[in-house]
Amino acid sequence: MSETQPDHVPAALDLTLDGPALTAALVDFPSISGTEKPLADAIEEALRALPHLRVDRHGNNVVARTDLGRPERVVLAGHIDTVPIADNVPSRLDEEGVLWGCGTSDMKSGVAVQLRIAATVPAPNRDLTFVFYDNEEVAAHLNGLGHVAEAHPDWLAGDFAILLEPSDGEVEGGCQGTLRVKLRLTGERAHSARSWMGSNAVHAAAPILAKLAAYQPRRPVIDGLEYHEGLNAVGIEGGVATNVIPDACVVTVNYRYAPDRSMAEAEAHVREVFADCGVAEITVDDHTGGALPGLSHPAAAAFMAAVGGAAKPKFGWTDVSRFSALGVPAVNYGPGEPLLAHKRDERVAVERITHCERRLYDWLTA
Amino acid sequence: MSETQPDHVPAALDLTLDGPALTAALVDFPSISGTEKPLADAIEEALRALPHLRVDRHGNNVVARTDLGRPERVVLAGHIDTVPIADNVPSRLDEEGVLWGCGTSDMKSGVAVQLRIAATVPAPNRDLTFVFYDNEEVAAHLNGLGHVAEAHPDWLAGDFAILLEPSDGEVEGGCQGTLRVKLRLTGERAHSARSWMGSNAVHAAAPILAKLAAYQPRRPVIDGLEYHEGLNAVGIEGGVATNVIPDACVVTVNYRYAPDRSMAEAEAHVREVFADCGVAEITVDDHTGGALPGLSHPAAAAFMAAVGGAAKPKFGWTDVSRFSALGVPAVNYGPGEPLLAHKRDERVAVERITHCERRLYDWLTA
Numbered sequence: 033m034s035e036t037q038p039d040h041v042p043a044a045l046d047l048t049l050d051g052p053a054l055t056a057a058l059v060d061f062p063s064i065s066g067t068e069k070p071l072a073d074a075i076e077e078a079l080r081a082l083p084h085l086r087v088d089r090h091g092n093n094v095v096a097r098t099d100l101g102r103p104e105r106v107v108l109a110g111h112i113d114t115v116p117i118a119d120n121v122p123s124r125l126d127e128e129g130v131l132w133g134c135g136t137s138d139m140k141s142g143v144a145v146q147l148r149i150a151a152t153v154p155a156p157n158r159d160l161t162f163v164f165y166d167n168e169e170v171a172a173h174l175n176g177l178g179h180v181a182e183a184h185p186d187w188l189a190g191d192f193a194i195l196l197e198p199s200d201g202e203v204e205g206g207c208q209g210t211l212r213v214k215l216r217l218t219g220e221r222a223h224s225a226r227s228w229m230g231s232n233a234v235h236a237a238a239p240i241l242a243k244l245a246a247y248q249p250r251r252p253v254i255d256g257l258e259y260h261e262g263l264n265a266v267g268i269e270g271g272v273a274t275n276v277i278p279d280a281c282v283v284t285v286n287y288r289y290a291p292d293r294s295m296a297e298a299e300a301h302v303r304e305v306f307a308d309c310g311v312a313e314i315t316v317d318d319h320t321g322g323a324l325p326g327l328s329h330p331a332a333a334a335f336m337a338a339v340g341g342a343a344k345p346k347f348g349w350t351d352v353s354r355f356s357a358l359g360v361p362a363v364n365y366g367p368g369e370p371l372l373a374h375k376r377d378e379r380v381a382v383e384r385i386t387h388c389e390r391r392l393y394d395w396l397t398a
Numbered sequence: 399m400s401e402t403q404p405d406h407v408p409a410a411l412d413l414t415l416d417g418p419a420l421t422a423a424l425v426d427f428p429s430i431s432g433t434e435k436p437l438a439d440a441i442e443e444a445l446r447a448l449p450h451l452r453v454d455r456h457g458n459n460v461v462a463r464t465d466l467g468r469p470e471r472v473v474l475a476g477h478i479d480t481v482p483i484a485d486n487v488p489s490r491l492d493e494e495g496v497l498w499g500c501g502t503s504d505m506k507s508g509v510a511v512q513l514r515i516a517a518t519v520p521a522p523n524r525d526l527t528f529v530f531y532d533n534e535e536v537a538a539h540l541n542g543l544g545h546v547a548e549a550h551p552d553w554l555a556g557d558f559a560i561l562l563e564p565s566d567g568e569v570e571g572g573c574q575g576t577l578r579v580k581l582r583l584t585g586e587r588a589h590s591a592r593s594w595m596g597s598n599a600v601h602a603a604a605p606i607l608a609k610l611a612a613y614q615p616r617r618p619v620i621d622g623l624e625y626h627e628g629l630n631a632v633g634i635e636g637g638v639a640t641n642v643i644p645d646a647c648v649v650t651v652n653y654r655y656a657p658d659r660s661m662a663e664a665e666a667h668v669r670e671v672f673a674d675c676g677v678a679e680i681t682v683d684d685h686t687g688g689a690l691p692g693l694s695h696p697a698a699a700a701f702m703a704a705v706g707g708a709a710k711p712k713f714g715w716t717d718v719s720r721f722s723a724l725g726v727p728a729v730n731y732g733p734g735e736p737l738l739a740h741k742r743d744e745r746v747a748v749e750r751i752t753h754c755e756r757r758l759y760d761w762l763t764a
Contacts (some may be wrong), residue, residue, distance in 0.1 A: 208591060212640055224652045225574060225714035227628035228615075234631035234649075238607035245601040249594075262593035265600035266644065267637025274578055274632050274652065274684070283600075286590045286640065318640070348591035 043070075045078045047151035051144050051389045052131060052382035058140035059123040059133040065113040065174075068092045068166040072112065075164050078147065084154040085162075088187060092166040093176040095187045096150060098159050104331050105159040106396070107193035107360065108149060109177065109351070110142045111168030118376040129382045136380040137368030142196025145367060145389045149396065156396040158331070161190055168351065172320070177354050185358055192331035193355040194392075198368025201384055203339060204346040205257050205325025205363050207353055211287040211298050212266070212318040215240055215311045221272060221279040230277035234270040237281045239309040241265065244285070247305070252290045255327040257345035259290035263305065284317065288347065291322030291356070323353040326361020338395035339365065409436075411444045413517035417510050417755045418497060418748035424506040425489040425499040431479040431540075434458045434532040438478065441530050444513065450520040451528075454553060458532040459542040461553045462516060464525050470697050471525040472762070473559035473726065474515060475543065475717070476508045477534030484742040495748045502746040503734030508562025511733060511755045515762065522762040524697070527556055534717065538686070543720050551724055558697035559721040560758075564734025567750055569705060570712040571623050571691025571729050573719055577653040577664050578632070578684040581606055581677045587638060587645040596643035600636040603647050605675040607631065610651070613671070618656045621693040623711035625656035629671065650683065654713065657688030657722070689719040692727020704761035705731065 049057060063071040072092035079087045085096040092112075114135035123133035131141075143164065150162050165176030172178065181188055217237050222230025249261040263285065270281030289298045298321075303314060326332055327343055336343060343363065346352070352362035367384040415423060429437040438458035445453045451462040458478075480501035489499035497507075509530065516528050531542030538544065547554055583603050588596025615627040629651065636647030655664045664687075669680060692698055693709055702709060709729065712718070718728035733750040 210591070210641075223714065224628060224630055224632055225576070225654050226626075227630045227654070228626060232610070232630055234634050235607055235611040237634070238604065238611045241601055241604035241607055244598070245604045260592075260594060262590060264590055264593045264598055264643055265636070266590055266640050266642060268600050268603070268634050268647065269637070270631070271633025271635070271650065274650065275576075276632060277630055278632065281634065284637065284640065288591050288593070348589065 043074065045074045047078050047147055051148050051385040054144040054147060055136065055141045055380070055385055056123045056125065056131060058144055059121060059135050062117060062121060063113050064116050065167050065170045068113050072164065072166065075112065079150060082151060085150065090180050090183055091176060093180050094164045095180065096162045098156060100155065100159055102157065102159040105161060105190040106331060107161040107163060107188060107190040107355070108146045108196065109163035109165070109193060110139050110146050110196040111166065111176070112143055112164050113166050113169050114138070115169050115374045120376055120378060125382070130379050131382055132377070132379040134378060137198045137378050138373035139197055139366055139368050141368050141380045141385045142366035144385060145196055145392065148389050149392055153393060153396050157398060158396060160396065163188065177351050181354050181358060188355065188358055188360065190360050192326070192329055192335065193352070193360045193362035195350065195352055195362060195364050196366035197350060197364045198370040198373055199364040199366050200369055201367060201388060202341055203336060203343040203363050203365045205255060205327050205343045206291045206323045206356070207346040207348065207350045208259060208261070208291060209289045209293065209295065209298055209322035210320055210349045211289065211302060211316065213285050213302055214315045214317050215283045215285060215306060216313040217281040217310070218312040219277065219279045222277045224275045224277055227277050233278050233281040236310055237268065237270070237283055240283050240306060240311070243305055243309060250290060252292055254290065254292050255325045257325050257343060259345045260347060261290055262288045289322060291324045293322070295319060295321040320349055321353055321357065323356030323362060325363065329361050332361055332363070335395060338398070339391045409440065411440045411513070413444050413513055417514050417751040420510040420513060421502065421507045421746070421751055422489045422491065422497060424510055425487060425501050428483060428487060429479050430482050431533050431536040434479050438530065438532065441478065445516060448517060451516065456546050456549055457542060459546050460530045461546065462528040464522060466521065466525050468523065468525040471527060471556040472697060473527040473529060473554060473556040473721070474512045474562065475529035475531070475559060476505055476512050476562040477532065477542070478509055478530050479532050479535050480504070481535050481740050486742055486744060496745050497748055498743070498745040500744060503564045503744050504739035505563055505732055505734050507734050507746045507751045508732035510751060511562055511758065514755050515758055519759060519762050523764060524762060526762070527554070529554065543717050547720055547724060554721065554724055554726065556726050558692070558695055558701065559718070559726045559728035561716065561718055561728060561730050562732035563716060563730045564736040564739055565730040565732050566735055567733060567754060568707055569702060569709040569729050569731045571621060571693050571709045572657045572689045572722070573712040573714065573716045574625060574627070574657060575655045575659065575661065575664055575688035576686055576715045577655065577668060577682065579651050579668055580681045580683050581649045581651060581672060582679040583647040583676070584678040585643065585645045588643045590641045590643055593643050599644050599647040602676055603634065603636070603649055606649050606672060606677070609671060609675060616656060618658055620656065620658050621691045623691050623709060625711045626713060627656055628654045655688060657690045659688070661685060661687040686715055687719060687723070689722030689728060691729065695727050698727055698729070701761060704764070705757045
């Protein structure tokens, strides 16, 4: 597996290529997280050549906007980085119309659709904002969309946002929040031959595991989408030596919660669930809030009508949550296949790319 | 901390030294587990100089016996190895009559008492067997007493055995058995955002921990000694990644049981306790049986009367179990202080050594 960037990278992007060909060009333009600058340069240069767009840049994040005074503004966003290449670049188009390579699904096919709409819809029926950002595949604090949201929240303003993340051509609304806590139990060490001299911290985890095993997760319906929560131990660790009564045990619990619950409510819920379990300390290890689907917004409803099909809830956490935090309802809708993301045999059917571009084109030019 | 053997070691042992001085000489004769040969040679040589003893050797284990045709035979046994030296050799006698150094308590003071009795009681009222063995402080399969028991069980025959292990000058009868099992729970992995697609193996440990927390250990009285069992988790481990439902969890349980229970009974008990807990697999990780105190034997009763005080049950496992397996009741009785064993500041009060030797001398010459 090669994780290095080729020495030679293409210099320019040709936005007159069709969606599949542009996807192939983007895949052949490596941009592993942390090395996105050449691709960001090429995207900026290609967009600056389009007179109907205002182009701004923050780091390796590029934002381009129409300013036609339309009553609504729609944001089309996508990350330009990929996971490390796994001997799957350059791209390869097979005889059945499937394009293979790193980033074909996650998400250079989506980026290609963004660029095609930018190039071919100079006078959209809604004002458009195109966001291309870096470092989505790595630690959250590096995420370019987060950096833009913090430095220039006005660049991301809009009535509705679409992330062109792989969603198999279906609309995925909102996303669930995820809270990870560590529950620490304490005891007192003793030789296991004289266990009554100590206090067993692993035994003290019994009520926590019993609560988890019996927990009934909520399945609230929001904007017609049924979410599905979960409260689970994702790890447990305790023990000093095979002849010692352990004085510490830590249960790591992950709460995935529906977006009708705020971050504060989620934390309060977890603390309440384990309130009577004798936990010595609860610490929040990680927490990112959910995002409401916002499908009741007129722009979202029009979008749903245009692309067809029924929206599905998004259970995992995605960057739509960052738009939600800015007050912009957001969905995932992209040509990639989520189950193929990050795989060595990542691929996308070119028909999906063309279909996705066509649906957006029709909606924005109707 | 130096764990190496000094290049120069003393060549001979002088059994005319008193108990404390002989203890100091033994401490200054390093014999970390695995390096006992020079000390075993010196002990063998010193004992061969005593015409009332028959001396046998197996590896670095030395056995010396009287053969006076007495109606009873008593075994005095001790290991000659120590844990690694921790900058605490050579020995040092302080102004308050405390001898400091590696092995002072565990158990060169006991070995000194054995050697003193061997040298000063040529015509004991009971036939005597002295056993000096190696590798007690390391893995059980290396233990010299075990090797002698297997190769020459007749060398260890007797009516009663005393191990001169550190017991603070009190008699500790028998020992509890120790069984360690691993209880394996299984489940099915899934992304924690879609936990209902999997099955959580950590949650499946809930009934095991509940059983352990509620377990009421037996405290049977045997030969007047109250034992105290214990069933404890000494470790728990589960977890794949912070966003994955774990498919495996292992609870390591240690059962310490009184010597009225056989090894088979102990295993059956543990399997019965966890029978309805949905355990996928129970494996025995380690198991050594207990030893009955045997204090009702006439030789043991006479010994108790001679040394005075009340015997205490031994909760931890010791080599008395090896004698028990050969049908020889055994106790621990030695001058060392068990809580100081293996410590950098290991030490022994010389008065204890003299006292222990005197008690044994009086009993064996009465």
